[in-house]
Amino acid sequence: MERSFAKEVALLRKGAGEVVETEGILAIAKALLQSGVSYVTGYQGAPVSHLMDVFADAKPLLDELGVHYAPAANEAGAASMLAASINYPVRGAAVWKSTVGTNVASDALSNLASAGVKGGVVMVVGEDYGEGASIIQERTHAFCTKSSMWLLDPRPDHPRLVDLIEKAFQLSEVSNTPVMAEVRIRACHLRGRFTAKDNIQPAISTKDPLTRPDFDYGRICLPPSTYLQEQDKVNRRFPAARAFIRDHALNDHLPGDLDEVGIIVQGGHTNTLLRALSRLDLADAFGNTRIPVLALNVCYPLVPEEVTAFCAGKRAVLIVEEGNPAYIEESIAAALREADLNTKVIGKKVLPLAGEYTNETVLRGLARFLEGTSPRGVDTTAVARIVAAAEQPAERSRQLIGAPLPQRPPGFCTGCPERPVFAAMKLVQKQVGEVHVAADIGCHSFATLPPFNMGSSILGYGLGLSSAAAVSGLFGDKRTITVMGDGGFWHNGLSTGVTAALQNKTDGVLVVMDNGYTSATGQQHILSTKAGPADRPHLSIEDALRALGVTWIKTQGTYRVKDMVRTLHSALTTKQPGLKVIIAQQECQLARQRRIKPMIARDLKAGKRVIRTRYGVDAMTCTGDHSCIRLSGCPSLTIKENPDPLRRDPVAHVNQDCVGCGLCGEVADAAQLCPSFYRADIIQNPRPRDLWLARIRNAVITRLQAWAERRRPATAAMVPAE
Numbered sequence: 155m156e157r158s159f160a161k162e163v164a165l166l167r168k169g170a171g172e173v174v175e176t177e178g179i180l181a182i183a184k185a186l187l188q189s190g191v192s193y194v195t196g197y198q199g200a201p202v203s204h205l206m207d208v209f210a211d212a213k214p215l216l217d218e219l220g221v222h223y224a225p226a227a228n229e230a231g232a233a234s235m236l237a238a239s240i241n242y243p244v245r246g247a248a249v250w251k252s253t254v255g256t257n258v259a260s261d262a263l264s265n266l267a268s269a270g271v272k273g274g275v276v277m278v279v280g281e282d283y284g285e286g287a288s289i290i291q292e293r294t295h296a297f298c299t300k301s302s303m304w305l306l307d308p309r310p311d312h313p314r315l316v317d318l319i320e321k322a323f324q325l326s327e328v329s330n331t332p333v334m335a336e337v338r339i340r341a342c343h344l345r346g347r348f349t350a351k352d353n354i355q356p357a358i359s360t361k362d363p364l365t366r367p368d369f370d371y372g373r374i375c376l377p378p379s380t381y382l383q384e385q386d387k388v389n390r391r392f393p394a395a396r397a398f399i400r401d402h403a404l405n406d407h408l409p410g411d412l413d414e415v416g417i418i419v420q421g422g423h424t425n426t427l428l429r430a431l432s433r434l435d436l437a438d439a440f441g442n443t444r445i446p447v448l449a450l451n452v453c454y455p456l457v458p459e460e461v462t463a464f465c466a467g468k469r470a471v472l473i474v475e476e477g478n479p480a481y482i483e484e485s486i487a488a489a490l491r492e493a494d495l496n497t498k499v500i501g502k503k504v505l506p507l508a509g510e511y512t513n514e515t516v517l518r519g520l521a522r523f524l525e526g527t528s529p530r531g532v533d534t535t536a537v538a539r540i541v542a543a544a545e546q547p548a549e550r551s552r553q554l555i556g557a558p559l560p561q562r563p564p565g566f567c568t569g570c571p572e573r574p575v576f577a578a579m580k581l582v583q584k585q586v587g588e589v590h591v592a593a594d595i596g597c598h599s600f601a602t603l604p605p606f607n608m609g610s611s612i613l614g615y616g617l618g619l620s621s622a623a624a625v626s627g628l629f630g631d632k633r634t635i636t637v638m639g640d641g642g643f644w645h646n647g648l649s650t651g652v653t654a655a656l657q658n659k660t661d662g663v664l665v666v667m668d669n670g671y672t673s674a675t676g677q678q679h680i681l682s683t684k685a686g687p688a689d690r691p692h693l694s695i696e697d698a699l700r701a702l703g704v705t706w707i708k709t710q711g712t713y714r715v716k717d718m719v720r721t722l723h724s725a726l727t728t729k730q731p732g733l734k735v736i737i738a739q740q741e742c743q744l745a746r747q748r749r750i751k752p753m754i755a756r757d758l759k760a761g762k763r764v765i766r767t768r769y770g771v772d773a774m775t776c777t778g779d780h781s782c783i784r785l786s787g788c789p790s791l792t793i794k795e796n797p798d799p800l801r802r803d804p805v806a807h808v809n810q811d812c813v814g815c816g817l818c819g820e821v822a823d824a825a826q827l828c829p830s831f832y833r834a835d836i837i838q839n840p841r842p843r844d845l846w847l848a849r850i851r852n853a854v855i856t857r858l859q860a861w862a863e864r865r866r867p868a869t870a871a872m873v874p875a876e
Contacts, residue, residue: 199251220359284510571740594618616646
């Protein structure tokens with residue numbers, strides 16, 4: 155990774171009384187150090203990758219404090235590292251994306267939660283749900299209820315966020331239970347200020363290590379210990395957690411004068427709710443609300459007496475709980491019935507069962523709640539008018555357009571080295587027929603969208619080859635193709651997919667996109683990354699495959715489309731049985747641009763000669779059928795008006811986003827399209843020889859243009875009149 159996080163690391167060094175202004179995820183990173191954490195682990199994934207990036211650059215600071223930082227190969231490995239806190243009074247933290255990462259970690263988490271912990275354990279999970287999500291739409295809440303772990307959903311307010319992370323370690327230790335803190339993408343990237351405290355050097359650390367091992371069979375997750383552990387959860391841990399939540403006021407109570415109704419909201423959605431109330435003139439810009447609000451910074455476990463005290467005397471409460479099932483709404487309804495309170499619980503009746511609770515969604519649901527309950531002091535007519543005015547611009551746009559807006563699916567970056575592989579797969583299927591393609595998690599999953607539409611299923615990170623195992627046996631002699639990234643290969647693909655394929659003698663093709671990093675999450679290093687210090691451990695994908703016994707392995711540069719077509723054709727048609735692996739090797743274009751742009755800027759400033767390659771389309775040669783766009787899908791390859799007045803079809807055009815990868819020309823050549831692409835080398839700080847060559851070329855071009863102009867009338871005269 156070529157990026158530096160020196161500025162962020164400097165923020166982590168700030169001491170007591172200093173003001174820190176940063177993003178939410180870095181406020182959490184500072185809170186970990188202020189809590190005296192002994193070790194940190196995790197696996198990268200949006201929206202929490204930034205914490206791991208910064209900790210990776212903060213090694214000098216972590217060494218000073220004695221904090222052990224060790225990124226894991228996957229989320230299961232990260233959760234397993236938390237076992238240190240089962241036996242020893244050390245505080246540990248883990249970071250990953252949820253719910254996909256929590257799925258991977260769930261086996262270790264079940265055992266961790268059953269055994270219980272001596273030292274505080276906090277897992278910071280990125281709750282990737284809603285419009286900006288890149289994964290299946292599920293909630294972390296279910297894992298906590300299943301395994302009896304506590305779930306924090308902190309209010310997006312930096313001082314409160316930092317305080318809650320610190321309190322989470324205390325909650326974990328008081329109840330001997332792991333704690334999850336879920337943070338959404340907006341909370342992670344929300345900028346704010348808080349007053350720092352000094353970082354705490356842990357009592358047990360790399361500077362003050364343990365002296366003797368601990369063994370306690372009561373913490374082993376085998377019978378009969380597991381029976382006692384379950385009893386301990388119910389009889390001691392739950393009451394201890396609820397008492398701590400109540401006594402330390404972890405949930406926020408926002409008072410209001412319209413107290414015949416109330417709102418209970420997940421802490422992470424407090425700002426969205428307050429903004430909706432503000433639009434209805436029921437709150438101000440500083441969070442002062444007229445309707446009482448209970449913000450649940452701890453969504454599990456709920457404290458029944460806290461909920462009933464809030465609801466007592468109210469005719470109705472609105473539950474703002476994003477996603478389905480309605481765990482919180484159902485639990486609150488049960489608590490009120492048990493307490494014999496007649497407060498009406500309203501949630502999914504006025505708010506959607508599924509989908510992100512955006513401000514507009516909460517505004518509409520809040521309006522329905524107020525119209526249905528009609529609390530004194532609220533003008534429901536004015537509420538309806540405000541909501542109608544808020545919806546008018548969108549409705550007006552629909553009327554003007556006259557049709558739904560076209561979808562704009564995400565796609566590969568400009569110059570992405572994975573795009574040529576799918577262009578080659580399209581071309582090879584013209585030779586061998588349609589092939590079943592199994593997709594995987596990673597940038598390459600964009601190929602499931604137009605213009606490629608390749609990849610029939612996505613089952614998990616590194617599980618693409620396993621997902622094709624049954625299908626490969628159902629197509630007879632026709633082989634399937636699995637596409638997997640290098641990140642997925644090391645995460646799960648090697649240990650799960652490749653080993654099973656070898657054991658079962660699967661006759662299929664695996665394409666591993668080796669771009670040097672886990673690119674989709676920000677170019678973090680993996681075992682096969684070549685960049686970085688010379689002493690960094692390195693193992694190539696090919697060496698790992700050969701060590702397991704794979705014999706048919708081809709490494710192929712991705713931008714050479716013709717060569718990639720030949721390699722794919724060979725893998726699909728060779729008589730050699732067993733797994734065939736193509737390592738599609740090319741550096742991530744984003745990482746490359748981050749690497750070369752500073753170098754180019756330095757060279758230009760120093761007056762050195764710099765050459766930049768760009769591609770273009772000869773508009774007079776372009777046929778206008780746009781096959782190049784359908785086969786390439788490059789964002790820089792677009793269309794413009796045809797300069798020929800006798801032709802109506804727009805022609806292909808390469809805009810200024812071009813990074814000079816050459817795929818457009820490669821595709822045109824491999825697919826035998828029109829020869830309209832040209833390459834241009836832009837020379838900055840040219841030398842005398844460059845200027846001399848430019849004058850000669852311009853002179854030759856001028857003569858040829860003049861000759862063509864003289865020939866044109868004569869040629870036109872030869873054309874017979876119609």
